[in-house]
Amino acid sequence: MEAIDDVAAGMSPVEAAWIAVRDMLRRSLGARTFDGWLKPLGLDGFDDDSGVVTLAAPSDFMASWVATHFADQLRASWRAVLPHVTEVRVAARSESVRLASFGADSPSAIEPTVPVAVVEAAAPLAMIGTPLEARYTFDSFVVGKANEVAYNAARTLALGGPVTFNPLFLHGGTGLGKTHLMHAIGQDYLARHPDARVIYMSAEKFMFEFVSAMRAKDTLTFKARLRSADLLMIDDVQFIAGKDSTQEEFFHTMNEIISAGRRLIITADRSPQDLEGIESRILSRLGWGLVADVNPADFELRLNIIDKKLEGMTGATVPADVAMFLAKRISANVRELEGALNRVVAYATLLGRTIDMDFAQETLADLLRANQRRITIEEIQRRVSDHYRIRQTEMSSARRAREVARPRQVAMYLSKQLTPRSLPEIGRRFGGRDHTTVIHAVKQIEKLRAQDAELDADVRLLIRQLEG
Numbered sequence: 230m231e232a233i234d235d236v237a238a239g240m241s242p243v244e245a246a247w248i249a250v251r252d253m254l255r256r257s258l259g260a261r262t263f264d265g266w267l268k269p270l271g272l273d274g275f276d277d278d279s280g281v282v283t284l285a286a287p288s289d290f291m292a293s294w295v296a297t298h299f300a301d302q303l304r305a306s307w308r309a310v311l312p313h314v315t316e317v318r319v320a321a322r323s324e325s326v327r328l329a330s331f332g333a334d335s336p337s338a339i340e341p342t343v344p345v346a347v348v349e350a351a352a353p354l355a356m357i358g359t360p361l362e363a364r365y366t367f368d369s370f371v372v373g374k375a376n377e378v379a380y381n382a383a384r385t386l387a388l389g390g391p392v393t394f395n396p397l398f399l400h401g402g403t404g405l406g407k408t409h410l411m412h413a414i415g416q417d418y419l420a421r422h423p424d425a426r427v428i429y430m431s432a433e434k435f436m437f438e439f440v441s442a443m444r445a446k447d448t449l450t451f452k453a454r455l456r457s458a459d460l461l462m463i464d465d466v467q468f469i470a471g472k473d474s475t476q477e478e479f480f481h482t483m484n485e486i487i488s489a490g491r492r493l494i495i496t497a498d499r500s501p502q503d504l505e506g507i508e509s510r511i512l513s514r515l516g517w518g519l520v521a522d523v524n525p526a527d528f529e530l531r532l533n534i535i536d537k538k539l540e541g542m543t544g545a546t547v548p549a550d551v552a553m554f555l556a557k558r559i560s561a562n563v564r565e566l567e568g569a570l571n572r573v574v575a576y577a578t579l580l581g582r583t584i585d586m587d588f589a590q591e592t593l594a595d596l597l598r599a600n601q602r603r604i605t606i607e608e609i610q611r612r613v614s615d616h617y618r619i620r621q622t623e624m625s626s627a628r629r630a631r632e633v634a635r636p637r638q639v640a641m642y643l644s645k646q647l648t649p650r651s652l653p654e655i656g657r658r659f660g661g662r663d664h665t666t667v668i669h670a671v672k673q674i675e676k677l678r679a680q681d682a683e684l685d686a687d688v689r690l691l692i693r694q695l696e697g
C-alpha cells in the first residue's frame with residue numbers, strides 16, 4: 230500500500246476506502262497502467278444515499294478515457310471495499326481544484342504519463358475490449374461443490390482442444406465468480422495460444438460500442454473486430470434484455486463465431502429459460518452449448534476462499550475465529566465476503582489496530598446487519614412439520630386435532646418472532662386464518678413455553694435450526 234500511515238490521520242472511511250481501492254487497482258492493473266491512468270484521479274465526493282462515488286480527472290479527455298476503459302474495474306474495486314457503492318462517476322475538474330486535490334502527488338501526475346498511443350501498443354492486440362484482470366486466474370479460484378461443473382467446463386475450454394461444446398453459458402447470482410472464471414479462461418487460453426485474439430467485454434460495453442459505431446456510421450469495423458476473435462467472452466448478457474437492435478447484432482455475432490468454430494463464452498445472472506426480454510433465437514442458440522450454473526458458496530467454500538484471499542495479502546493477520554465468523558455471517562455472495570475481508574484488513578492497517586472479533590464486528594456492523602438471514606414462513610412451516618412429523622399441508626388445513634393444531638401454533642409463533650410479516654399476512658399463509666387466530670397462537674405458545682419444558686426445548690431447537 231502507498232504510505233498509508235502518513236495519510237491515515239483524520240481520514241474519513243471513504244477516503245480510507247479510496248486508498249484501499251487504489252491499492253487494489255494498482256495490483257490488478259499493474260503499475261504502468263495504474264500510474265498512467267488511475268493515479269492522477271482524485272476522490273471528489275461520495276453520496277451516502279445514492280451510493281455514487283465521484284472521481285475527478287485532470288482533463289475531459291482523461292475522464293472519458295478512464296470512464297470508457299476502466300469502468301468495470303473501478304466499480305468492482307469500490308464495491309469490494311464499500312459494498313453499498315452503486316456507481317462510480319469520473320468527471321473532469323478545473324485546474325485549481327485539481328492541484329489542491331492531488332496535493333501529495335507530483336504535478337507531473339496530473340497529465341497521463343502514458344500517452345494514448347503507448348497504451349494501445351502496450352495492450353496486446355488480442356485484448357481489445359476490456360483488459361483481463363491479472364488476479365482472476367484459475368490458481369486464485371477456489372473450487373467447491375457450488376462451482377465445480379462451471380470450473381471444469383472453464384478449464385476444458387481454456388485448453389483449446391477440439392470444440393465439443395459451444396457456447397459455454399455460465400449463470401448464477403451476482404458476485405459468485407462468473408467474471409473471475411471468464412478472465413481465468415482468457416488468460417489461460419492466451420498463455421497457451423499467445424497469438425490468439427481474445428476479447429472480453431460486458432454486454433453493457435457491447436451495447437455501448439455498438440451504438441457508438443452506429444452513430445459514427447462505422448458498424449463494419451465493430452463487426453469485423455468482434456467476429457475476428459478466437460475467443461469471445463460477453464459478461465452479464467441479461468443487460469441487453471429488451472434492447473432489440475443490440476440483440477440483433479449480438480445474434481449475428483454469436484452465429485459468426487460459432488459457425489467459424491471459434492469459442493464463445495457468455496454469462497448471465499440467470500438460466501436461459503429465465504432470461505426475460507431476450508429473443509428466443511438467442512436463447513435457443515445458448516441451449517446448443519453447455520449451460521453450467523455457479524451456485525452460492527457453502528460455508529466450507531467461503532472459508533477456503535478467505536484463506537486463498539489472505540494468501541495474496543502480505544502482512545495481513547486474520548485469526549481463525551474471525552475468518553470463521555466472516556465465512557459464517559457474510560453469506561450473501563463472494564464479492565461481499567471479499568469486500569468484508571478487504572475492509573477489515575484495510576481499516577486495521579489504516580488505524581494500526583489488531584484484527585480480533587470485536588474489531589471485525591465493529592468494522593462490519595452494516596454488512597452483518599444486511600447479511601442476517603431472512604427466514605421465510607414457508608421455511609418455518611417446513612421445519613416445524615418435519616420436527617413434529619406431520620405433513621406440511623397440515624399447516625394450512627382446517628383440522629383441529631391436537632397433533633396438528635399444536636405444531637401449527639408453534640409455526641405461527643415462530644413466524645411472528647422470526648419474520649417481519651404482519652399478523653394478517655401470517656394468518657393468510659396458514660390457510661387463510663384470521664389475525665386473531667395468530668394472536669391466540671402466539672399467546673398460547675408463550676404461556677406453554679413457561680410451563681412445559683419439553684415444548685420450550687422444541688421451540689429453542691427450531692429457532693437454532695432456522696437461524697442457521
Ligand SMILES: Nc1ncnc2c1ncn2[C@@H]1O[C@H](COP(=O)(O)OP(=O)(O)OP(=O)(O)O)[C@@H](O)[C@H]1O
Binds near residue numbers: 371401403410498534
Ligand atoms: N470460487 C472463488 N474463488 C475465489 N474468488 C472468488 C470465487 N468466487 C468469487 N470470487 C471473487 O468474488 C468476486 C466477485 O466475483 P465475480 O465478479 O466473478 O462475480 P460475478 O459472478 O461475475 O458477479 P456479477 O454477475 O455481479 O458480475 C471477485 O473478486 C472474485 O475473485
